[in-house]
Amino acid sequence: MNVILHLGLGSFHRAHQAVYLHELQKTGDRRWSLAGGNTRPDMAETIATLQAQGGAYTLETISPAGVHRYERITAISQVIPHTPDLAGLIRQGASADTKIISFTVTEAGYYLDAYNRLDLTTFAELRADLEAVKAGQPGPTIYAALTAILRARRAAGAGPVTLLNCDNLRHNGDRSRGGLLQFIELVGDTELLAWVQAHTSSPNAMVDRITPRPTPDVRERVLAATGVDDPAALMGESFSQWVIEEHFVAGRPAWETVGVQMVDSVDAFEEAKIRLLNATHSCIAWAGTLINRLYIHEGTQHPVIRQFAHDYVTDDVIPVLDTPEHPCPIDLPRYRDVVLERFSNPAICDTNQRVAMDGFSKIPGFIAPTIRQRLARGESIDSVGVLPALFLAYLQRWHAGLLPYTYQDQAMDPAVANAMCEAADPVLAFCSDVPLWGELAGDARLVKAVRRAGERVQRFVTSSTWVPTVPA
Structure with a gap:
């Protein structure tokens, strides 16, 4: 055998x-x-x-x-x-x-x-x-x-x-x-x-x-x-x-x-999954944690978090994965909707803790590619910019000892992460980190987008009064 x-x-x-x-x-x-x-x-x-x-x-x-x-x-x-x-x-x-x-x-x-x-x-x-x-x-x-x-x-x-x-x-x-x-x-x-x-x-x-x-x-x-x-x-x-x-x-x-x-090639399937599913998963986990939710389905059911995820995929991911020059063999809007339906499943009880881990690998692997492509085309990164802004806010919670669970990140150097959070300008320090951003590190367009998205994230956190549905 x-x-x-x-x-x-x-x-x-x-x-x-x-x-x-x-x-x-x-x-x-x-x-x-x-x-x-x-x-x-x-x-x-x-x-x-x-x-x-x-x-x-x-x-x-x-x-x-x-x-x-x-x-x-x-x-x-x-x-x-x-x-x-x-x-x-x-x-x-x-x-x-x-x-x-x-x-x-x-x-x-x-x-x-x-x-x-x-x-x-x-x-x-x-x-x-x-x-x-x-x-x-x-x-x-x-x-x-x-x-x-x-x-x-x-x-x-x-x-x-x-x-x-x-x-x-x-x-x-x-x-x-x-x-x-x-x-x-x-x-x-x-x-x-x-x-x-x-x-x-x-x-x-x-x-x-x-x-x-x-x-x-x-x-x-x-x-x-x-x-x-x-x-x-x-x-x-x-x-x-x-x-x-x-x-x-x-x-x-x-x-x-x-x-x-x-x-013959897994590329189209892989990119769709990593950007529409994996990155969206992290977005929901970071955002849900910021408003003290435990489970992924709770964040997905939150109207603002769901809109963050939907806009990220619709505005910035789909346009770079499905182009006239390189049409995608996958129905990406349908894939997006199926992903959000799966994440909304209360019976799964998938935790934010599990999904939120390893952000220092997920930013360069799941999120930065979309930002690079959008900027290369001279296009806005306002919607995708919300994801790194959420992670930075999440990281600042970790730095302050305010996460409700232990954060695990094999790629994170705690000294570097703490220094980002303690910097006079945390957004600039975060966006200037070469391991996270490669050639984008310090790019003024990235800094501006994450700073603007960070303001949206802060408004979301301070205004959230949503109460999740208790699973049956």
């Missing part, structure tokens, strides 16, 4: 990629199986539960209409326990049966700067892993883990393998591959570098399914509905999408038979 080794058995993988293979196996096509584990010692209880349950778990999906559906997902045939030396992952990755190594990583977990170079200056963990790999040891970062696995695979003569991203990094296959090759080059392993270039591929892919962190009530609903007490149960929305470029070097499952879109 062919094996997909997945690094990162978090909620998203188990609600998305594993489900597609499960659906394929249900058709009778059992030529592929999943093995997976984590490169870090996190999720210990969930991993132990999955091991005890033979990799099986229950997925609850909820539609915007409130329809609940429950299914036992059985695609994961091997759960690999974490050890500091990553021995189990390396062993499976070096097996000739493994044809795909897939992974789910946050945007910040790729450690790339605005120019797609490894940022060794900012990230001490990356520097530490680089030194560890030079000394022949593995490490928890995606590059260190892949380098250790691919070294073993090359030594075993196990043949070519596809490296497949399942995350929100724009151009994820190209950019993660670039980071990996840079890492191996810095390690100084020229033979491995040549082998990886010749024997691996890295398709770009777009993934989409809202998957909140599991809460105890998910387990309770699963028990009530199915009679199964499953500590590894999780919940996601009913919507799911996976678009992958047809660029595999060692075969792949027949995913197209269960709804995966196999395409």
